[in-house]
Amino acid sequence: MRATIMYQAGDVRIENIPDATIKQPTDAVIRVIRACICGSDLWPYRLKQADGHGQYMGHEAIGRVEAIGGDVRKIKVGDLVIMPFAYSDGSCDFCHEGLHTACSHGGFFGSPDVGGAQAEALRIPQADGTLYPLPVGEDHALMASLLTLSDVMGTGHHAAVVSRVGKGKRAAVIGDGAVGLCGVIAAKRLGAEQIILLGRHPDRIALARQFGATDVVSERGDEAVERIRELTAGQGVHSVLECVGTDQAMATSMGIVRAGGGVGRVGVPHYDVIPQAQPMFYRNVLVGGGPAPVRAYIDELLPDVLEGRIQPGLVFDRTVGLEEVPDGYRAMDAREAIKVMVKP
Amino acid sequence: MRATIMYQAGDVRIENIPDATIKQPTDAVIRVIRACICGSDLWPYRLKQADGHGQYMGHEAIGRVEAIGGDVRKIKVGDLVIMPFAYSDGSCDFCHEGLHTACSHGGFFGSPDVGGAQAEALRIPQADGTLYPLPVGEDHALMASLLTLSDVMGTGHHAAVVSRVGKGKRAAVIGDGAVGLCGVIAAKRLGAEQIILLGRHPDRIALARQFGATDVVSERGDEAVERIRELTAGQGVHSVLECVGTDQAMATSMGIVRAGGGVGRVGVPHYDVIPQAQPMFYRNVLVGGGPAPVRAYIDELLPDVLEGRIQPGLVFDRTVGLEEVPDGYRAMDAREAIKVMVKP
Numbered sequence: 001m002r003a004t005i006m007y008q009a010g011d012v013r014i015e016n017i018p019d020a021t022i023k024q025p026t027d028a029v030i031r032v033i034r035a036c037i038c039g040s041d042l043w044p045y046r047l048k049q050a051d052g053h054g055q056y057m058g059h060e061a062i063g064r065v066e067a068i069g070g071d072v073r074k075i076k077v078g079d080l081v082i083m084p085f086a087y088s089d090g091s092c093d094f095c096h097e098g099l100h101t102a103c104s105h106g107g108f109f110g111s112p113d114v115g116g117a118q119a120e121a122l123r124i125p126q127a128d129g130t131l132y133p134l135p136v137g138e139d140h141a142l143m144a145s146l147l148t149l150s151d152v153m154g155t156g157h158h159a160a161v162v163s164r165v166g167k168g169k170r171a172a173v174i175g176d177g178a179v180g181l182c183g184v185i186a187a188k189r190l191g192a193e194q195i196i197l198l199g200r201h202p203d204r205i206a207l208a209r210q211f212g213a214t215d216v217v218s219e220r221g222d223e224a225v226e227r228i229r230e231l232t233a234g235q236g237v238h239s240v241l242e243c244v245g246t247d248q249a250m251a252t253s254m255g256i257v258r259a260g261g262g263v264g265r266v267g268v269p270h271y272d273v274i275p276q277a278q279p280m281f282y283r284n285v286l287v288g289g290g291p292a293p294v295r296a297y298i299d300e301l302l303p304d305v306l307e308g309r310i311q312p313g314l315v316f317d318r319t320v321g322l323e324e325v326p327d328g329y330r331a332m333d334a335r336e337a338i339k340v341m342v343k344p
Numbered sequence: 345m346r347a348t349i350m351y352q353a354g355d356v357r358i359e360n361i362p363d364a365t366i367k368q369p370t371d372a373v374i375r376v377i378r379a380c381i382c383g384s385d386l387w388p389y390r391l392k393q394a395d396g397h398g399q400y401m402g403h404e405a406i407g408r409v410e411a412i413g414g415d416v417r418k419i420k421v422g423d424l425v426i427m428p429f430a431y432s433d434g435s436c437d438f439c440h441e442g443l444h445t446a447c448s449h450g451g452f453f454g455s456p457d458v459g460g461a462q463a464e465a466l467r468i469p470q471a472d473g474t475l476y477p478l479p480v481g482e483d484h485a486l487m488a489s490l491l492t493l494s495d496v497m498g499t500g501h502h503a504a505v506v507s508r509v510g511k512g513k514r515a516a517v518i519g520d521g522a523v524g525l526c527g528v529i530a531a532k533r534l535g536a537e538q539i540i541l542l543g544r545h546p547d548r549i550a551l552a553r554q555f556g557a558t559d560v561v562s563e564r565g566d567e568a569v570e571r572i573r574e575l576t577a578g579q580g581v582h583s584v585l586e587c588v589g590t591d592q593a594m595a596t597s598m599g600i601v602r603a604g605g606g607v608g609r610v611g612v613p614h615y616d617v618i619p620q621a622q623p624m625f626y627r628n629v630l631v632g633g634g635p636a637p638v639r640a641y642i643d644e645l646l647p648d649v650l651e652g653r654i655q656p657g658l659v660f661d662r663t664v665g666l667e668e669v670p671d672g673y674r675a676m677d678a679r680e681a682i683k684v685m686v687k688p
Contacts, residue, residue: 265625271622274624277616280618281633286506287632289628290626
């Protein structure tokens with residue numbers, strides 16, 4: 001079967017690999033119906049050193065179940081399913097608490113052992129806990145929005161939940177990628193009154209406004225902090241959705257968060273420490289976040305997608321076949337595309 | 345009147361200063377009935393450089409209102425009141441949200457402009473918002489426990505709230521000072537099933553067990569982390585109450601917190617950054633806390649004190665008159681006393 005392999009920065013190839021098969025009785029195999037390229041895939045696309053080993057890519061998918069292991073009970077062959085970016089058993093303490101990304105028997109797609117979703121098919125460990133069967137067919141008009149429940153919509157929601165977005169509150173979203181845009185949707189959905197997007201790209205800004213952003217700040221660093229203080233009666237925002245992961249983004253977060261406010265980190269951090277530990281203390285600021293337990297959030301978000309109240313699928317502005325995936329990476333890296341959907 | 349002034353590390357004196365008087369129409373003046381020495385007072389006692397200026401000391405008190413300004417409406421002359429360690433107007437956005445320590449017109453006692461509570465009397469800015477009238481007389485047997493509502497009990501409670509202690513959860517309390525001991529009370533009160541105290545002093549450990557600690561870990565650093573992992577099925581604790589404020593205490597916090605757990609910081613931080621930002625992210629750990637809005641917590645904690653369900657006043661193991669306050673500092677610094685009460 002065909003699959004996407006990243007060899008080093010800028011070197012993504014579509015190659016033949018052995019067909020996905022059942023290895024454990026708790027496995028399923030899915031045929032990939034839709035996959036996509038994630039902003040986090042751009043980190044290795046920019047930084048990966050050549051080490052002679054390729055990395056399987058892709059961790060977001062909607063698939064059709066083709067085979068199941070002998071211990072799979074809930075998932076059936078033929079089901080159309082959402083594949084969250086992490087697999088999880090659905091039965092450990094962490095899964096019961098809704099933190100599937102800390103599952104005792106879990107892990108992440110896109111590793112040598114598990115494989116990636118930018119491929120024709122994929123083995124799914126812990127199929128019963130991982131996969132979420134959909135009540136719709138694969139031609140459903142909402143397929144793009146449903147696909148975002150595998151990562152970016154759930155991740156934006158996580159940033160909003162962790163940073164305690166609530167009714168009538170002020171929120172700022174750092175980052176105008178797909179996760180940041182879904183963060184705008186999540187902030188609006190949870191009742192934020194003011195939603196400030198920090199971003200610079202006209203097409204993304206337009207989409208953010210469509211999703212509910214009330215203000216846009218295109219300055220950076222201290223200028224951005226000053227501008228947001230102007231927009232918030234000098235106080236800053238109750239909630240910062242940090243959807244980038246750089247030290248600059250964290251410094252800005254600390255500069256714009258209101259006393260008593262929260263910073264929800266969902267950008268994969270490329271820094272080692274949280275700065276400003278003393279001002280953070282004296283202002284009672286909370287910092288949290290991490291890999292979103294998107295599996296837990298599907299129950300809450302799915303009805304809003306199915307009934308059209310939110311349209312996160314609008315973040316996809318390009319669709320490619322599997323053989324064109326390398327060009328999809330190039331387009332996202334060049335910011336020609338917000339998010340690329342893959343139809344293998 | 346007599347008051348406590350700190351000139352430099354180890355140099356605390358009781359001196360005559362001008363009598364406390366009303367300066368603003370929103371002020372009150374209280375006669376100090378009980379005050380105390382705080383663990384945070386030991387930081388300047390150990391570190392303050394001589395600069396020719398003395399620092400007024402003391403930020404916890406129960407007092408009798410002696411005078412009020414023309415705009416004071418709720419507080420009356422003769423009221424017996426709790427004086428929280430921060431003053432606050434009770435009417436700004438932050439006070440309405442319960443974060444009185446970020447009050448737009450607030451500040452902290454023990455500054456040149458406001459004065460300290462280790463004194464015969466004290467001017468109280470924003471008296472209506474700051475002071476909490478008590479429904480009991482000053483000979484009441486619970487005076488010691490009521491005094492803790494001015495700081496340490498509310499502060500321990502804040503650490504527990506921020507770190508999300510809840511029914512059936514595991515908590516660890518770093519620090520066996522008065523705040524840590526009150527943190528044990530708070531964790532027990534909020535339903536924690538396992539409460540691990542990190543401390544080394546037999547008298548404090550005994551009191552912690554009386555307050556509800558189920559386990560005691562006297563190791564430090566990596567050994568403490570390993571011991572707590574053994575005590576928690578390898579997972580760590582849901583909630584860390586960080587009641588010390590050193591970088592070592594933060595490193596330990598990060599080592600013992602469970603995935604998805606929280607660290608509530610109430611020890612005044614003597615470090616500049618929060619370490620381990622990447623493991624913290626991948627494990628979805630939350631860090632929060634700061635100066636506790638103890639004014640907001642009195643409503644919740646007072647009934648438990650008055651009805652004897654909690655006895656935080658047991659942290660006081662020595663009582664001194666005002667002239668003996670310097671010896672009280674010495675005793676707390678030498679760990680001869682857990683917490684010293686002052687009866688001026």
